[in-house]
Amino acid sequence: xxxxTIWFILIGVLLAGYxxxxxxxxxxGALHLFxxxxxxxxIMINSIGPVWDGNEVWLVxxxxxxxxxxxxxxxxxxxxxxxxxxxxxxxxxxxxxxxxFRSKRPDPGWRKMWDISFAVSSIVSSILIGVALGNIxxxxxxxxxxxxxxxxxxxxxxxxxxxxLTTVALFMMHGNIYVVMKTEGDLQEKARGWIKYTIGxxxxxxxxxxVWTLIGGEDLKHMTDTIYANPWLFVVPAITLLAILxxxxxxxxxxxxxxxxxxCVSVVGLLALFGIGMFPNLIYSWPNPEHSLNxxxxxxxQKTLTIMGIIALIGMPIVIAYTISIYWVFRGxxxxxxxxx
Amino acid sequence: MDAVFLSRLQFAMTIGFHYLFPPLSIGLGLILVLMEGTYxxxxxxxxxxxxxxxxxIFGLIFALGVASGIVMEFQFGTNxxxxxxxxxxxxxxALAAEGVFAFFLESGFLAILLFGWNKVSPGMHFTSTVLVCxxxxxxxxxxxxxxxxxxxPAGYHIVGVGDSARAEIVNFWELVFNPSFLDRIFHVYMGAxxxxxxxxxxxxxWYLIKNRHTDFxxxxxRIALVFAIVASVLQAVSGHQSADTLVETQPAKLxxxxxxxxxxxxxxxxxxxxxxxxTQEVTGVRLPGMLSxxxxxxxxxxxxxLNAFEEGDRPPVNIVFQAYHLMVGIGILxxxxxxxxxxxxxxxxxxxxxxxxxxxxxxxLLPQAANQLGWITAEVGRQPWIVYNxxxxxxxxxxxxxxxxxxxxxxxxxxxxxxxxVLFIFxxxxxxxxxxxxAAKLELAGKRA
Numbered sequence: 109x110x111x112x113t114i115w116f117i118l119i120g121v122l123l124a125g126y127x128x129x130x131x132x133x134x135x136x137g138a139l140h141l142f143x144x145x146x147x148x149x150x151i152m153i154n155s156i157g158p159v160w161d162g163n164e165v166w167l168v169x170x171x172x173x174x175x176x177x178x179x180x181x182x183x184x185x186x187x188x189x190x191x192x193x194x195x196x197x198x199x200x201x202x203x204x205x206x207x208x209f210r211s212k213r214p215d216p217g218w219r220k221m222w223d224i225s226f227a228v229s230s231i232v233s234s235i236l237i238g239v240a241l242g243n244i245x246x247x248x249x250x251x252x253x254x255x256x257x258x259x260x261x262x263x264x265x266x267x268x269x270x271x272x273l274t275t276v277a278l279f280m281m282h283g284n285i286y287v288v289m290k291t292e293g294d295l296q297e298k299a300r301g302w303i304k305y306t307i308g309x310x311x312x313x314x315x316x317x318x319v320w321t322l323i324g325g326e327d328l329k330h331m332t333d334t335i336y337a338n339p340w341l342f343v344v345p346a347i348t349l350l351a352i353l354x355x356x357x358x359x360x361x362x363x364x365x366x367x368x369x370x371x372c373v374s375v376v377g378l379l380a381l382f383g384i385g386m387f388p389n390l391i392y393s394w395p396n397p398e399h400s401l402n403x404x405x406x407x408x409x410q411k412t413l414t415i416m417g418i419i420a421l422i423g424m425p426i427v428i429a430y431t432i433s434i435y436w437v438f439r440g441x442x443x444x445x446x447x448x449x
Numbered sequence: 450m451d452a453v454f455l456s457r458l459q460f461a462m463t464i465g466f467h468y469l470f471p472p473l474s475i476g477l478g479l480i481l482v483l484m485e486g487t488y489x490x491x492x493x494x495x496x497x498x499x500x501x502x503x504x505x506i507f508g509l510i511f512a513l514g515v516a517s518g519i520v521m522e523f524q525f526g527t528n529x530x531x532x533x534x535x536x537x538x539x540x541x542x543a544l545a546a547e548g549v550f551a552f553f554l555e556s557g558f559l560a561i562l563l564f565g566w567n568k569v570s571p572g573m574h575f576t577s578t579v580l581v582c583x584x585x586x587x588x589x590x591x592x593x594x595x596x597x598x599x600x601x602p603a604g605y606h607i608v609g610v611g612d613s614a615r616a617e618i619v620n621f622w623e624l625v626f627n628p629s630f631l632d633r634i635f636h637v638y639m640g641a642x643x644x645x646x647x648x649x650x651x652x653x654x655w656y657l658i659k660n661r662h663t664d665f666x667x668x669x670x671r672i673a674l675v676f677a678i679v680a681s682v683l684q685a686v687s688g689h690q691s692a693d694t695l696v697e698t699q700p701a702k703l704x705x706x707x708x709x710x711x712x713x714x715x716x717x718x719x720x721x722x723x724x725x726x727x728t729q730e731v732t733g734v735r736l737p738g739m740l741s742x743x744x745x746x747x748x749x750x751x752x753x754x755l756n757a758f759e760e761g762d763r764p765p766v767n768i769v770f771q772a773y774h775l776m777v778g779i780g781i782l783x784x785x786x787x788x789x790x791x792x793x794x795x796x797x798x799x800x801x802x803x804x805x806x807x808x809x810x811x812x813x814l815l816p817q818a819a820n821q822l823g824w825i826t827a828e829v830g831r832q833p834w835i836v837y838n839x840x841x842x843x844x845x846x847x848x849x850x851x852x853x854x855x856x857x858x859x860x861x862x863x864x865x866x867x868x869x870x871v872l873f874i875f876x877x878x879x880x881x882x883x884x885x886x887x888a889a890k891l892e893l894a895g896k897r898a
Contacts, residue, residue, distance in 0.1 A: 158560035161515050165556050169548030171522050176545040179537020179615075186526025186533075187847035193527055194858045198865060201516040205869060208512035212876050253612065255530075255849050408538040409608070409617040416542055423549035427557075434557050437568050446886070447505075447564055 111413040112403040115177040116390070118420060120383045122173055126166035127379055128282075128372045133160040135283015137203065137230025138276060140223060142302060146216075148295045149223060153207060153449050155290040155442045160207065162431065164200070176416050180254055180406035181390045188248065188256025189240055192263060196236045203229040211449040231276055238275025242268030245385065247327045247394025254401055267320060267328070274317050277310040278375065285355060285371045289364040292441045303359060311352065314378075318345075321385075327394040331385035341384055348377030453843050455855040456528040459862065461828075463520050465821055466866045470514035472820055474555075475589060475638070476645015476680075477507050478582035481562075483672050485578050489571065499665055500578075501566070502885035503649065508563050509880065513873055515556070520862070528855065532835055532845035538617045539605050539624060540595050547591035555584030589641065593634045594625050599836050600827070601698045603627035607839075616839065628698050632691040633827075639684035640823060643783060643816035646677035650790075651813035652881050654806040662884050667800060674794060678787045684780055689743070696744050699837060700753035701762065702830035705769040707740050712757040715749055716740035721774055724767040729756075731770075764832040772829065776822040779815050786812055 133156040143149055156163075175182040186193055202225050210222035246267050249257040284306045287299040321328055335341045351373040358367035386392065390406055393399040407413065481503055488496035522544060525533050533541075561569055561577035569577070598605075604623030605616040618624055650673045656666035695703040703709075708724040708731040709716040718740040722733020738748025755763050786808060793799040799806075835842040 158564040161512075162553065162556040162560060164515070164519070165548060165552045168519060168522055168552055169545065171526075172541065172545035172548040174541075175526065175533065175537055176541030179533055179541055182526045182537060182541070183530035183533040183847075186523060187528070187530035187850055190527050190847070190850050190854050191857065193523055194861060197520050197523060198861060200519055201865060201869070204512055204516035205872070208509060209872060209876065212879065257849075408541070412538045412542055412618050415618060415621050416545060419542070419546050419549055423546075423553075427549065427553040430557055431553070434560050437561060437565060445567060447501075447566060 111410055111417065112407050113388070114417065115173075115407070115413055116383070116387060116403045119170065119174055119177065120379065122166055122170035124376045124379045126163070126170055128375050129163035129166055130160070131279045131375055132156070132283045132286040132368075132371075133163055134230045134234050135279035135281070136287055137226050137283070138234065138280045139283055139287065139299075139302065139306075140227040140230070143295065143298060146219065148298070149219075150211070150444060150449065151291055151295055151442050152287060153210065153226070154444060155287060157207070157449050158438050159435065161204070162434070164204075173416070173420075177408055177413060178390055178401070178403070178406040179408060181401050184250065184254050184256060184391060184401060185240075185244070188258070189243075189263065191260040192236055192240060196233060199229040199233040199236065202226075203233065207449060230279075234276040234279045235272040238272035239263065239268045241275070241382065242271030244391050245271070245321075245328070245331055245382065247330075247392040247397070247400075249395065250391065250393035250399040250401070251396075252399060254399060254406075267324065270313070270317055270320065274310070274313040277306070277313050278378065281306040281310045281355075282371045282375060285359070285364070285368050288359065289368045290442050300359065303356065307352070307356060314352075327392075330389070330392060330397070334384050334387060335381075344377055344380050344384065348374050348381065351377060450852070452850060452852050452855055453846050455852060455859060456846050456850075457842065459528060459855060459859045460524060462859070462866070463517065463524065463862055464824070466870070467514070467517040467521055468820060468824065469817060470510050470517065471585070471589070472637075472641035472644035472816070473510045473648055474507065474514055475582075475585045475641035476643065477503060477510065477648060478578075478585045478645070479642060480645055480649055480673055480676060481507060481578050482582045483676070484669075485575050487672070489575050495664060495668060498885050499669060502665070503669075504562055504578075506877065506880055508559075509873070509876060511559060513869065516869070517866070527858075528847055528850060529835075529845050530847035530849075532840065535615050535840055535845070536599075536836060538615060539598060539602075542618065542621075543591045543595035543598070543625075547588050547595075551584050551588035551591060553584075555581055555588065558584065586638070589637055590634060593637055594627075594630055596827075597627050597630040597633050598624060600633075600831055601627045601629040602836055602839055616836070629691075629694055632687065632694050636684070636687045636691050636823070639680050639687050640816060640820045642676060642680035643684060644820060646673045646680060647783070647809075647812045647816050649673035650677060651810050654809035655881070656884070657800060658803060658806050658810065663800075665885050670799075671794070674787070674790055677783075678791050681780070681784045681787045685784060688777065688780060693744050696752065699831070701755060701758050701764055702769070702827075703740075704753060704755045705764045705766045705830055706773040706826065708766055708770050709740065709752060709754045710756050711754040713751045713753060716752040716754070718743065719770075719774065721778075722770070724770045726766050762833065764830050769826055769830045772822045772825040776819045776826060779819040779822070783812070783815055783819070786815075 136152055136156050140149060140152060143152065171182070206222040206226035206229065210219055210226065213219070243263050243265075246265065248263070251257045284299060284302050288296055288303065291299060321331055351370045354370045355367050358364070358370060388402045388404070389400045390403065391401040393401070408416075481500060484496055484503065485500040487493075488500060525540075558577040558580040561574060562581050565574055565577065602616070604618060604620040604625075604627065606619050607614055608617050609615060649669050653666035653669040653673070656662045657670075692703065692706075704716070707716055707719060708722065710729040715738045717735040717737050719731060720734040720736070722731045722735065724731050741750040741752055742748040744750075744752070755766065790799060790805060790809065793802055793805060831837055833841050833843070835845040
């Protein structure tokens with residue numbers, strides 16, 4: 109396998125890491141207003157308290173790796189999605205400070221303000237990430253210099269918006285399972301009650317996106333070419349679907365940890381499907397597919413890809429090892445103490 | 450105003466805001482290590498309480514640092530896409546390495562530092578504190594590698610011509626240890642240590658003035674003051690070293706710092722002054738030949754002046770001159786404050802010298818100001834280049850981002866950062882007013898519960 113392909117996969121791994129990890133804490137944020145008392149909300153925030161900013165590092169590192177391995181993609185996408193990205197940054201800022209600031213004062217007005225800020229920023233961040241992915245899949249207009257030739261409003265098309273909504277629903281489902289796993293008593297019962305809705309919502313949207321992708325226009329055809337050409341790849345959507353369907357069963361048997369693992373598998377499966385559809389393109393150009401950015405014309409030099417590979421090879425196993433250890437330290441149900449948010 | 454100017458303004462604003470926090474994480478991180486380390490050795494409960502108090506404050510600072518830091522990483526792509534295409538091969542690697550080697554470490558173990566007190570052994574907690582501190586220091590390494598490469602590019606070659614030309618790595622270690630890196634990382638570290646040390650000193654001095662938590666405050670000051678003295682003295686050494694390197698690497702910047710115009714002549718050193726860029730005159734108090742003497746040992750040595758460069762290749766002079774002189778002035782003031790406080794401490798008079806404690810309360814602003822001014826000197830002094838002698842700032846912006854879009858983001862971030870700054874100060878003040886928890890009381894409360 110050549111370095112360019114390896115880096116395509118590694119960027120995918122970083123994004124999958126981000127989606128699995130920050131996915132559940134964005135989901136917890138999106139569900140935040142579903143509970144109305146302060147204690148429940150505190151428990152929900154503290155369920156992600158120790159880990160959320162480590163989770164966000166996957167996005168930061170993914171961004172850095174994209175910059176280093178495929179600078180053309182980083183430059184084109186980030187300048188092309190200018191307004192959307194600025195909004196995403198604002199949302200991520202509000203999320204971070206909402207988590208940090210909320211607990212600092214007991215005043216209900218203060219807490220309500222940060223509760224709303226936390227929920228809205230989580231929902232909007234998820235939508236924006238989904239809309240961006242939907243646009244990249246559907247193709248955006250690029251000129252011969254690979255510069256984005258469209259407008260912000262032009263990005264708000266039905267298909268990408270649908271992908272955005274599906275992303276929120278996915279994270280809400282994922283976060284919901286996480287909350288069930290991390291809580292007990294009344295709150296856990298409440299969260300269990302949401303499960304059928306969050307799974308139902310996600311499954312419905314997922315079905316619509318899938319059908320749309322399959323029968324959609326010329327601009328989406330490239331997303332299914334690879335999988336039709338290599339039918340064994342149908343194992344990926346099959347596993348994804350089975351993983352999701354298995355979640356209610358695991359929960360029914362009280363195996364919350366396993367339910368969460370299956371939810372993680374489904375998130376990874378969905379991103380894998382996206383990656384399979386996109387490969388070897390990183391940004392699909394429409395209506396001029398010949399201007400697409402792919403793993404060859406967007407990449408850094410082989411030397412840099414090698415150096416980055418060494419950095420990843422040294423760094424990531426250590427990162428994964430201590431990340432697992434840290435999750436292990438914070439395993440079990442949330443218990444509030446005086447250091448909690 | 451054009452998109453180049455606005456994008457520069459936005460970058461200056463967002464990095465200026467962001468850079469209030471990382472130096473504190475770095476400096477305070479090291480102080481946490483010292484405090485918790487003292488606890489590990491002495492088992493004196495007060496050091497445990499001290500660590501807990503400062504950890505809470507560290508958490509607040511860290512959150513703001515993370516929130517404002519993501520903006521920085523995305524901004525190269527959003528506003529400087531031509532730059533990103535040109536240098537991604539080189540510059541992107543440093544940013545990615547920062548994520549892998551620093552951010553994961555820092556934010557991962559921060560979880561244990563903040564929330565792991567009852568979940569891991571004291572030894573493991575201390576190890577986490579050390580790792581968070583290391584992570585903070587590592588992140589500075591990679592970001593200074595990236596920025597130093599912009600100042601003194603090395604280890605690369607240019608591939609392609611015209612619009613498709615870009616820099617590619619030839620030698621990774623030459624890139625990392627580019628000619629200005631070591632001087633600058635040292636300078637950044639000392640500035641960060643000063644920021645952390647004077648921050649702790651300031652809060653503790655205020656407690657002493659108010660006669661609250663006096664034992665806690667005195668112990669905090671003792672640790673931080675030693676640290677402040679060391680960092681302030683080393684910072685002077687480091688500053689001198691940086692200037693020395695500039696003679697070779699960035700003579701135009703050095704010339705702007707002292708308003709030295711003549712193409713090749715012995716250079717003076719100004720204590721303070723004002724530069725008239727039209728007439729090329731500096732009004733102020735100068736020590737003739739002093740700059741030449743400092744960097745070469747002889748006041749007769751001719752140094753390259755601004756007129757040796759084409760007009761379009763010179764940085765703005767007065768801004769660089771003022772930022773630099775203010776920074777140096779503050780640096781000297783910090784040495785004085787640290788030295789006087791040290792002497793007063795040694796003679797047992799510090800705790801009752803209210804005039805000095807008041808100075809210490811306000812001293813927290815000085816390293817912050819010097820850090821900002823230092824970066825202004827470094828970045829404005831590099832102009833008109835974004836990568837020295839390779840790529841001009843005006844050629845580096847995103848061609849498709851419009852003036853209106855940049856206005857939108859500037860106003861957005863301007864408003865949000867103003868709000869965050871006010872809230873940060875407000876919450877910081879609340880935490881400080883609340884003061885450290887008394888461990889004995891906490892334990893009692895815990896037993897009753």
